[in-house]
Amino acid sequence: MTVEFKVKLVAKETIRPSSPTPDHEKNFKLSVFDQLTPILYTSVLLFYASNASTSSRHQSSRLKSSLSKVLAHFYPLAGRIRDNLYIDCDDSGAEFVEAKANCPLSHILDRPCPALLRKLLPINTESPEASTGRLMLIQVNTFGCGGLAIGVCLSHKIADATTLRTFIKGWSAAAFLGEVSAGIEIPPLDTASAQFPPLAELAATSPVVVLPKVRCRTRRYVFDPTEITPLAASEAVPEPTRIEAVVALVWRCVARASRKNDPGRQSLLSQAVNLRGRLPEPLPETTVGNFVGGFKVEIVPWAEESEIELKKLVSHMREAKREYFASYTPRLSGGGESCLAIVEAAAKFGMLINSGAVDFYNCSSWCGLGLYDAADFGWGRPAWVSLVGVEYKNSIVLVDARDGDMVEVWLTLSQADMDALDADGELLRFASLNPSVSGSSIP
Template sequence: MPLVFFYPKNQVNAIPNGPKTISNVLSNSLSKILSYYYPWAGTLKDNATIECDDQGAEFLEVQINSSMDKVVNHPDSNVKDLTFPQGLPWANGVDRALIVAQLSHFDCGGIALSVCLSHKIGDGSSAHCFLRDWAALTRNSNTNPSPYFVEDSIVPSPIGPLVSPVIGSDTDKCVQKRFVFSSTKLSALKSSIGVQNVTSNEAANALIYKCAASSGTVVNSGSFKRSQLVQFLDIREITSPQLPPNSIGNLISIISSPIYEDKEELKLPNLVTDIKKSKNYLSARDNNVEENEFAIEMLDAYRSGEVTFYKRKCDHYFSSSVCKFPFSQDLDFGFGKPIRSSIAKGPINKFIHLMRTYDGGIEAFVNLNEQEMSVFEHDDQLLEFATPINEDFCNKEEQ
């Protein structure tokens, strides 16, 4: 799970001997927070088990010969990903520490702090807990974090070594483009759909999926490709009994839309209604642990040797959102809150990541193959509500 946070020059300079002090403070507090989040300081064995042996984390420092603005706003995601340890984002990470942090210094004086956390130990909510507590401990050494490690008590792990990842990264087969939905545009989008109580996540997911699936049809010479939207959801609040928000683990499931057979089905009111039905069904189920659709799908793929979701015989567009986690608000390490947060390119083609912007909007990271992206990024309906991050976007921010 590769996340990165950007802090401008004025915040760095507010600290005496800023760059050096920040480096020392962060590396010291990282070692302290790992005593609470000890599995992330361990070693991965057989790709399936964490040996809590206090192996520790990696803390790297690099100099990037560019200004921060040019990197964070660059339309090419590979440039933005210079802020991550090379080759590590979304990798299986069997030969690296389970947490690798990188402090990047820019020519302008700003910094970026990136963290790659092993997904074997926890999900996006777990990552938020760790980063929030690390920031709090850095600000105040008397802080006592209290993570609750669920381990195998809720979702049992498969027995025996896992020979290879069930979901392998194929980022070399796709490009990533980023689009920003301002809070104003999100409100307009929700109003245009005509369904009651549409959330920002539902509206953004429906529009992106519609435009992405439509681009696939164009590339396929106008022949509609059967597809569905698969979304990852946190199940902490819908287990019985509820799990506390500080629960650490992969406590997620999925909801799937119907498999759409015709382009006429890809209308926003229909898509949003289907998303709501799937969410309500998940919330109403008696047992979201034993009936966890994602865990069942993953274990079936591992046992059968088939690609995950292969049996559905259609294209899958996956969406994962961390919008409910206030990363920007919570990640003050003592030199102010980040002005921007981001995520690395990946992990697979036809994948959508949604992340909240500091001003209440949503930034979408969309992975598609090159042909489909060339159609998607020019979709009129998409561009009515979303602004692509390109040279024009950079110029507007500078003004």
């Protein structure tokens, strides 16, 4: 008989910075990038196998004390957003939840289920609290076998995936090595707003970009890029990246599924890119905030008998990326003109995604962030770093698998499109649908 998976909350605590935020840093300005970011939490789950030498009570104590230390360095995360203009760094703190799961860790890792994984997070990823409430929430889940899952939620209004990695690396360094600075060097936190200051006209207004929420299904697929990249190579792109190859294949398959339900639909892909190193004056990767842009690739309706080749898709993607970096990023030198360019790009993105005129696929890649190496709190690397999926239609998110070579794809589509994708022979040829992440060392 199958046992229902339950997570019981046993304690809740507010963790404040280990030292008070100085008065001159109490009002932390958002950047224009932050102002335009959709309202949701950037979330991740970190799973750890049982560690006989460290009790769950000791682990929890270490996580709380080190969280207090790291919050002194990331002090805006302990505050509250005001009017979409600034963060009141009042040291209100982060929420720290302790919970117990009624099963061994293998119950989750043998067959990961997005609906069950969400129970391990302290808040709904799509919660409006991301702009009105706590900016950071942590949930530490203890399993019957002694395994651990840490759910981390940071408001996307102040943290993109790169910032999430930077925070986790600092937190784990504080836990393992005793000092945040032992793990990372953090540039001044106001770097983003100094270069791209907030716009008063964006204060307390409706978001420019509202991601569509409909009845969707999220699935996890695992790909071996080495099987796909040779098929994506061409004279134009002789050495496609593993991300280009996997994204092109997934896009072709989901667009084909959509076409079965609505023939003649136009398909458009937006691929998110980290702008830190692409700005006219490049910024360190540890710069906190949102520095995400996105190049768009458009494909006209495909004829049933002449589907576009994988290598052609990759060529389109590479050219769109090249043109984006050549025409858009040079405008981001800082100041008012740059902010207007950012608002203009966001407005166009919002119009496209909400128009309903095209199938708009929003894709981002977390591959290469090094989350497995960043998250050692003193009891080893994670057994698995997991997303949970989102409720936004046509979302494609890539993340490194635990072996570092394979790529996990978290795909969210409408129910009808997901049903059509189930019969896609090409996807089934190259992808494993939700395989186990358990190893012999996972109880």
